[in-house]
Amino acid sequence: MPKIVNRDKKRSEIAQKAIALLAKKGFQATTIQDIADAAGLGKGTIYHYFKTKEEILLVVSEELFHETERSFGAALLLINEPMEKLSVLIAEALKVTEDLENLFVVYTELWLMNFRCNHYKDFMGVINRLHKDMTNLVARMIDQGKKQGLWSKDTDTDALSCYLVASFDGVIAHYMMDKENFDLKRVTKEFIRFLLQHEAPKK
């Protein structure tokens, strides 16, 4: 009998190893050979686990989703905490690590590919789910803040949470575009200050 392999696990492993490559070189410029090399496998072996190169990206996008969800898992537990924890969430999330950078680059490329959906399959399912999850998380925080009277009642919760999640992406993107000059700490601080000032004035 041949070596028994957990196909899904191996798929995930290969995908994991591919992330850094995809981030650094981009989907098109990353060759199957590159991925095989990174995984320590032969070129052909990759095709035992993935039908096409695109399928690798699909699994990568799922990894990206799970990883993001996982890293927000702790924050989800904070939902019962007071609204200020939102700022902690932001601050935590904006501590951009190398892994997160890679994921963010892949995420951006996925978006572009989706925009060109006439050429690529729909990777957007994953991204939309991600956005929805994050937006819900933020929305629940805002609602809680509203309930506690810490936040103006006439806030459009949905719109604001969309805005916050979007601006979050914008900040990471701009930081990554110009790491040397973009002072992530100060911007984060201002972002949070901005947010907290938003509270209903405690008259």
Next chain:
Amino acid sequence: MPKIVNRDKKRSEIAQKAIALLAKKGFQATTIQDIADAAGLGKGTIYHYFKTKEEILLVVSEELFHETERSFGAALLLINEPMEKLSVLIAEALKVTEDLENLFVVYTELWLMNFRCNHYKDFMGVINRLHKDMTNLVARMIDQGKKQGLWSKDTDTDALSCYLVASFDGVIAHYMMDKENFDLKRVTKEFIRFLLQHEAPKK
């Protein structure tokens, strides 16, 4: 002399026509033949105006810069107006047209390419200039707001303007990622409301 002008004009024309293609298909998937067809020229002719395919992208990125600057030109005149005009600026800019969408997609790809600078030339110069210009524009508005006492004096002008410009990109990106569900109007409205609430409380 006139030759050079014509040459540059033609370069610009070709680049202009290439933008939609680059947005729709991406840099790699857009062939020289595509660009030549769009420009109504022969494939070889393109090489009379551009040394390489990448050079076309370089000119495209400059077009992108000029076009963005141009569209903000009117807004720049508003600098002497009261701070609330910032909201007008945002609202105006977030009226995303098809041309702007294309530019935004190319802009995003340029960013990705820059991130992979080991493979591509530096397109970041243009983007950084663009960010600097926009950030300055916003910063001046905030400063003016501060001077007029409409804005809290302890605001970190630089950080906030960076944040605003970044969040601006984030909003466009998220809108484009899910046009059908992302309610740009409501988000814009909330964005502005958010911003205006930021004002120093008029005690």
Next chain:
Amino acid sequence: MPKIVNRDKKRSEIAQKAIALLAKKGFQATTIQDIADAAGLGKGTIYHYFKTKEEILLVVSEELFHETERSFGAALLLINEPMEKLSVLIAEALKVTEDLENLFVVYTELWLMNFRCNHYKDFMGVINRLHKDMTNLVARMIDQGKKQGLWSKDTDTDALSCYLVASFDGVIAHYMMDKENFDLKRVTKEFIRFLLQHEAPKK
């Protein structure tokens, strides 16, 4: 000893199951995986029975030979019957079944491969034996006809039997090339009528 018998039996079984595949897809397009699947075995197992893919074809060609011989076995018994039985033989043989179709397609491909003998092993041995057997069968019938005075004495028995066997293949081939329009029954009838008119005129 019994091992060898089993081995050969299994080889034959696998080859049998491969025939339809080979007919439908062709040798090159039929993968070892296809054959393994059809045989209900693992890919690696096939290599316990065959050294190479080509060897499978070799055994298939032997199966083809045996099957053809077998189907002509009954006819061989008719040799002592009067010459008109030749027409019965033809009529019977031209009742093309699906199995025979598959065999015929494989047979044709074997011929092509043999023609390209610089690339493939010699499958012709089998085919030549087959032709020789059939030609002999037909020749004996003609000779018998001659002896009985039913057939012109100056007939070139060898040449005519070669011709008849060859034309037999041609008819099947043309029928298979255009099943819908090629009226096999009428052609068979005319073939036989043609043959019988060939008899020495009964003066």
Next chain:
Amino acid sequence: MPKIVNRDKKRSEIAQKAIALLAKKGFQATTIQDIADAAGLGKGTIYHYFKTKEEILLVVSEELFHETERSFGAALLLINEPMEKLSVLIAEALKVTEDLENLFVVYTELWLMNFRCNHYKDFMGVINRLHKDMTNLVARMIDQGKKQGLWSKDTDTDALSCYLVASFDGVIAHYMMDKENFDLKRVTKEFIRFLLQHEAPKK
């Protein structure tokens, strides 16, 4: 301006050069590089003239058709001659040249490919046209023979002409399968003798 090329002529030229290769190696085993080498062109250049490898075969099949028609052109002029010319036609056609051999091999492969039409495009159009043309030619000869009273009135012209054309293919195939032992001359002679004996007995 670039070199002006007659695309169709070049396509035809490339196809012509490909015929011998296709005959000798088969479609699958013939690589684009082989064809390019034979045509004295670069591999990429082939793709200026053909979208796919299969398209080359398509043009080859058309060449095959035209060449066959051309070689029967002279015979077509003989239609007004007495029926015995049919035998001349057969004799002429069975003088198998190397070019004809190649064409015949390609023709056989085309047939196989068509039989596997789930995998390959329909090349049969060409072959069916060819058969129809040849069958008509033969049928007209038979009819003329009938009119001149040289041929039995109750002959099924269509079926017989189908049979003759098919047997013609069978003879060439068998000859090519065993050139050394298959005595084409004697078989041709017997084929013709056979045919002529078919005449209505001149009582």
Next chain:
DNA sequence: TATGAATGAGCTTTCATTCAT
């Protein structure tokens, strides 16, 4: 014996770039 994971040679196809006209 039976298996399928692993492999890499080899294929088709694409395309930026060159260059003769």
Next chain:
DNA sequence: AATGAATGAAAGCTCATTCAT
């Protein structure tokens, strides 16, 4: 200046075959 024919490097993908289990 303008063109498109020519090119070959490079990529994705297939599959016969090997081999550890």
